[in-house]
Amino acid sequence: MPENHPPSADAIGAYVDAAAPLLGLTVDPAWRDGVVGHLGAILAAAGRALSEPLPDELEAAPVFEAAP
Numbered sequence: 001m002p003e004n005h006p007p008s009a010d011a012i013g014a015y016v017d018a019a020a021p022l023l024g025l026t027v028d029p030a031w032r033d034g035v036v037g038h039l040g041a042i043l044a045a046a047g048r049a050l051s052e053p054l055p056d057e058l059e060a061a062p063v064f065e066a067a068p
Helices: 009-022 029-050
Strands: none
Touching: 009 029
16 A cells, blocks of 8 residues: 655645635634644544555444434
């Protein structure tokens, strides 16, 4: 399985700059570096989790919902 490398901070910043207006969000310039850093950490954690192979016999966990 190939190694998973998270995108660079510049690539994540470009994504934040492009995606925020599409989502109707405004990222305060004072917060932008923090947003980029946190998104980078989330991407790195997700990459580690998704890189683990899952057995074929694995079943999805049940979903429990409260009664109305």
